[in-house]
Amino acid sequence: AQTVTQSQPEMSVQEAETVTLSCTYDTSESDYYLFWYKQPPSRQMILVIRQEAYKQQNATENRFSVNFQKAAKSFSLKISDSQLGDAAMYFCAYRRPSYQGAQKLVFGQGTRLTINP
Amino acid sequence: NAGVTQTPKFQVLKTGQSMTLQCAQDMNHEYMSWYRQDPGMGLRLIHYSVGAGITDQGEVPNGYNVSRSTTEDFPLRLLSAAPSQTSVYFCASSPRTPYSGTEAFFGQGTRLTVV
Numbered sequence: 001a002q003t004v005t006q007s008q009p010e011m012s013v014q015e016a017e018t019v020t021l022s023c024t025y026d027t028s029e030s031d032y033y034l035f036w037y038k039q040p041p042s043r044q045m046i047l048v049i050r051q052e053a054y055k056q057q058n059a060t061e062n063r064f065s066v067n068f069q070k071a072a073k074s075f076s077l078k079i080s081d082s083q084l085g086d087a088a089m090y091f092c093a094y095r096r097p098s099y100q101g102a103q104k105l106v107f108g109q110g111t112r113l114t115i116n117p
Numbered sequence: 118n119a120g121v122t123q124t125p126k127f128q129v130l131k132t133g134q135s136m137t138l139q140c141a142q143d144m145n146h147e148y149m150s151w152y153r154q155d156p157g158m159g160l161r162l163i164h165y166s167v168g169a170g171i172t173d174q175g176e177v178p179n180g181y182n183v184s185r186s187t188t189e190d191f192p193l194r195l196l197s198a199a200p201s202q203t204s205v206y207f208c209a210s211s212p213r214t215p216y217s218g219t220e221a222f223f224g225q226g227t228r229l230t231v232v
Contacts, residue, residue: 009157045207045223091159103148103211104175105221107159 002027004094006108013082014116020067021077021111023092031097034068034075035105039089048090051075079113087115119143123208123224130198130231138193138227140208146222147213149191153177153204154226160207166191167213198231205229 003026013019025034036048051059051068058066063083067076079086092108124139142149150165152175162175164183172183180202182194191210195202208224 004159006159043205043226043228045209047220050220103219103221104150104162104165105152105160105209107152107161109157109159 002029002032002094002096002106004092004106004108006090006092006111008111009109010112010114012114012116013079015082015084017082018078018080019082019113021079021090021092021113023075023077023108025073025075025092025094025106025108027073027094029096033095033097034066035093035095036064036066036075036077037091037093037107038086039091039110040085040087045091049077082115084115084117087113089113121208121210121222121224123206123227125227126225127228128230130195130229132198132200132231134198135194135196136198138195138206138208138229140191140193140224141189142191142208142210142222143189144210144212144222145188146210147188148211148221149185150175150209150221151181151183151191151193152207152209153202154207155204163193163206195229200231203229203231 005024032053034051038046049061063080065078089110094106121142147168151163152160154160166172166185206227209221211221
């Protein structure tokens with residue numbers, strides 16, 4: 001079974017600075033997908049960024065980028081120029097390919113990010 | 118579009134009571150899932166469905182039942198509530214596509230307290 005581990009329960013960063021959230025996962029599969037979700041106090045789950053395992057290039061979405069290390073099974077999220085609105089719980093998640101079954105997500109424990117003004 | 122709608126948003130139950138958490142989506146998605154979120158444990162899959170009439174168990178199915186009679190609705194039933202079922206519950210949906218990177222859409226969650 002796949003597992004996802006986020007070893008940082010809490011992180012804090014100064015506004016406008018850069019912060020990196022860590023995520024490691026365990027799988028024996030070579031084809032999979034990784035996601036970072038943001039959960040603000042409203043509880044809404046918001047997709048931040050996704051990465052296909054078959055792509056060597058790291059995904060980027062504006063101020064958000066990932067460092068995907070497939071051999072090390074590591075998938076960290078970097079937030080540049082942190083803003084107050086980035087304060088939230090962040091979840092790393094893993095998904096198997098469609099042809100291997102339903103699209104079930106396996107989540108990490110979450111990292112609560114605080115932005116200091 | 119409304120997306121994924123969960124009702125109620127908050128609920129307090131007494132131990133032993135039963136209730137149904139409702140989930141409806143208007144995006145014609147084949148896949149629907151229920152997760153529970155507990156502090157320090159992330160979201161864990163309870164049950165999921167790949168289409169009307171087809172459901173299966175996830176990681177933590179005990180104490181919960183589901184059915185999927187229509188594409189739109191995927192209710193979660195607690196047969197006899199226990200304090201261990203105090204949690205925040207999320208319903209999610211996604212389309213059936215060959216591309217597994219498709220985003221899963223989540224409801225706003227239901228905070229359930231069992232006393």
